Amino acid sequence: MSKKVSVWADGRFWQRSAAWVTGVAAMLLIWLTFDTMGQIQMGTKAELDQGITKRVPSPTVINHKITYEMNDKRGHETPVIGEKEKFFGRDDYSEEEAMALLNLGKLASQTKNCMNCHTLLGNGAYYAPDLTKAWLDPNWESYMLRMGKETKEEAIAEFLQHPSDNPSNERMMPNLGVTAEEAKGLVAFLKHMSSIDTNGFPRNFGKIEGGIHGR
């Protein structure tokens, strides 16, 4: 005679539940991944030139001015890609040239181990400032003056090559052997990263005077 057991105390019931729950959650994640992948693929130069906004725009975004502004419809700040702007003296980088620069910068960010001091898109270590919108940081203006550079990109490149000679704080960035070419790539990488739509992160960036819409 078999003993009558409540379904809640039945191991097999829970085993099947576990399998179903796991399966459904995994399928949902895979489905959402397909959707997300489509949305975070890099855009193209043609799309950028036609003003079609992409969450991750084409690397040719380095030919443009980027700002980070309150979007009233979405209720948070979004990157705005504006008119042409010179980047190391040019504003006509082709898709291939821009991609090569971006790729060099991304490689440099990994091989120089940036993420174990800084955060990128908020992920990484917390020993140094977040780099998500670093390209837009107002502090570069004082660095241009200090290092006698005409443009922001040159100031950043100079800083990346000789960080410990140009400290902003007693906690300094070490010299990581960044070459001139790598520095250029890193600046392109930073400029491109600042154009990624991060759903408003970091909140209230650069609005030191306070107030969400204030400046």
Added chain:
Amino acid sequence: MVDNMQSQSKQLGKMYFTVAAILFGAQILFGLIAGTQFVFSGFLFEILDFNVARMVHINALVVWLLYAMIGSVYYLLPDETKVETVGIGLGKLGFYVLTLAVTIVVLVYILVQVGPANEMSIWLIHEGREYIEAPRWADIGIVVVVLIFLANVYLTAMKGERTGIITVLMADLLALAGLYLAGMFYTNNISIDQYWWWWVIHLWVEATWEVFVAAVIGWALIKVIGANRQIVEMWLWIEVAMLFGSGILGIGHHYFWIGTPEYWWEIGALFSALEPVPLVAMFVHVMYDWGKEQGLQKGAGGKAQMNNTPAFLWFVASAFGNFIGAGIWGFFHTLPQMNIYTHGTQFTSAHGHLAFFGAFAMAMIAMFYMGVQGNKKELKMTKLTKYGFTFITVGVVGMTVALTIAGYGQVMIERAQFGATWEAYFIGQSSIWFKQAMGWRLAMGLVTFVGFLCLVIDLLTIKNAKINQES
């Protein structure tokens, strides 16, 4: 029936535990270096910078936990399957290959540090991607070693008895190994890079590792307090359902700000809010079993079974620590409304310290004691067991509280008041809230290290301690 004393699998398990304990020490030492650099910024500047110290600190953590996990499986396999592990020779070879690889990788991290911006650096030095920095050659080596390990487990389970615990481990280890592949490629799109990166980090830590720990604690309850297998395994399935049910889609809480669509806000908020639930279940399960078994055995006029108090101490503490560190400290900042201010601050660090410690480190330390017990009928706590436990726990909880206060200061000053710029960052870092907290964090790190020394001495001597020779 396999002879436990002679079991090669248990010997191999103990070899894994030994290396795990050494790497645990390395983790704490490099954590101390990194913690010192927060307080004295010139410390080892341009000799062993924060990025290197921190990379070794977190990699040692991941690798020691993996060693301890693999060791735990080799250790419990003969008990569960009732046969000797199949292909143990190959398993031992895998152990030596892995240990050699880990040694080389760490030496390269410390001595070479950074390379030129090309693919060769990623193949030979490191990948520069938090937690999974291992260079590509080592990635491939790890996959091979893990495949050997999986083969051992699967062939043994097929040959011997297959219990519920083994079934859960088989499914879980397959997922754990498979997910590693999601972190093994290069892309120039940082958003896509981070998307897949979380498939390794989140789905390991908040899904497969949690299930792993649930299975190991289930096994230990049967071993240590003589818990009823049927009840343990029923609970285990409930926990698997809840852990995977919340953990898999809980990955959404990492997809708020990396360029991914806004719908992840709702998904991440909902499922990560559910993530603490199974941790409560695990806690209830441990306490319920303990109380019930004690009651049953006392009712029968006997003495309640308890044959390894040091391990049981760490297991029970782990059920607590998992809930508090992963559950409460995680829930603190998991909602997007909160997370937009706390993301990437010392809050995350506070949560990380207590969650890794409570959920995984404590359970794996308990497994060290199971390994030390071996065939001995009973293992009792010594003074050193208690000192080790107290110092390590007070140290880690102290670091967590300090980092939480630092994070609070950082959020208020850098994020809310000054708008997260470079200058805002350093205003936050130089505030009194932050500076004092970092001092306390370092002090508490030292307390943890003292506890680690007590733990190691205890593990080496407990079997011969007077208290364990009396009974």
